[in-house]
Amino acid sequence: MSTVSPAAPAVEIVGLRKSFGDLLVLKGIDATVEPGEVVCVIGPSGSGKSTLLRCVNLLEQPDDGKVIVNGVELTDPDVDIDAARRRVGMVFQQFNLFPHLTVLDNLTIAQRKVLRRGKAEADAVAFENLEKVGVADKARVFPAKLSGGQQQRVAIARALSMNPQVMLFDEPTSALDPELVGDVLGVMRKLADEGMTMLVVTHEMQFAREVADKVLFMDGGVVVEEGPAAQVISDPRHERTKTFLRRVLDPTHQDPT
Numbered sequence: 001m002s003t004v005s006p007a008a009p010a011v012e013i014v015g016l017r018k019s020f021g022d023l024l025v026l027k028g029i030d031a032t033v034e035p036g037e038v039v040c041v042i043g044p045s046g047s048g049k050s051t052l053l054r055c056v057n058l059l060e061q062p063d064d065g066k067v068i069v070n071g072v073e074l075t076d077p078d079v080d081i082d083a084a085r086r087r088v089g090m091v092f093q094q095f096n097l098f099p100h101l102t103v104l105d106n107l108t109i110a111q112r113k114v115l116r117r118g119k120a121e122a123d124a125v126a127f128e129n130l131e132k133v134g135v136a137d138k139a140r141v142f143p144a145k146l147s148g149g150q151q152q153r154v155a156i157a158r159a160l161s162m163n164p165q166v167m168l169f170d171e172p173t174s175a176l177d178p179e180l181v182g183d184v185l186g187v188m189r190k191l192a193d194e195g196m197t198m199l200v201v202t203h204e205m206q207f208a209r210e211v212a213d214k215v216l217f218m219d220g221g222v223v224v225e226e227g228p229a230a231q232v233i234s235d236p237r238h239e240r241t242k243t244f245l246r247r248v249l250d251p252t253h254q255d256p257t
């Protein structure tokens with residue numbers, strides 16, 4: 001297992017490449033997330049944003065390149081993959097809760113199996129995190145009885161219960177009814193304020209502008225532009241970023257042909 005100095009970024013992505021068959025989806029991505037930073041990844045559909053996140057926590061095996069989390073190279077073939085993936089929490093668009101388990105059991109099952117916590121400790125950690133996201137009163141119910149926003153908050157609490165060093169969010173509000181989006185973004189803002197290191201794929205430009213320290217604009221499997229959130233979103237330098245943002249910020253806008 002290779003290590004780097006303690007001053008290293010929380011997440012370091014170096015030359016990450018990934019293909020699916022003949023389709024080259026990530027063409028050598030370099031990116032860093034400093035400890036406590038929120039980095040938002042924006043870009044058009046199919047640009048490789050989800051694949052990037054899935055490679056960071058090794059849900060997909062990159063073809064080439066490195067992912068280093070707090071000094072531990074997750075892509076090192078000799079690394080303990082389960083221990084490595086535990087460092088990285090992930091929240092998905094579709095919540096991915098176990099439908100046959102109560103909210104509490106959703107939060108405790110991995111703590112008990114993977115972290116070997118006893119029932120009392122796992123329950124205590126679960127309740128602490130359910131409190132944090134505002135759904136502790138739902139501990140005994142099944143996911144189907146919850147709104148999408150509540151399910152997503154449970155999914156966030158579940159990820160937090162594993163004590164991740166970094167949280168990845170893959171379009172966490174895209175599957176929600178519009179009136180529930182704000183609740184989940186509010187929870188994410190709170191986590192950011194508390195200093196959680198976060199890498200977030202999102203189409204929520206207001207969230208990115210207000211909460212992110214840095215924004216990466218991806219297109220065609222490369223990072224086209226990156227910089228402080230306010231600059232990339234309000235004053236993009238690259239023509240492709242400008243075109244994308246015009247479409248996202250004003251869906252009625254038509255580019256001249």
Ligand SMILES: Nc1ncnc2c1ncn2[C@@H]1O[C@H](COP(=O)(O)OP(=O)(O)OP(=O)(O)O)[C@@H](O)[C@H]1O
Nearest residue numbers: 020021023025043044045046047048049050051052
């Ligand atoms: N498991 C897979 N097998 C084959 N192709 C895949 C797989 N996962 C992703 N792709 C393809 O890789 C490309 C990038 O997909 P990805 O989901 O990373 O894009 P994205 O930028 O997150 O898009 P969106 O905003 O629509 O979610 C797409 O063409 C997609 O069809």
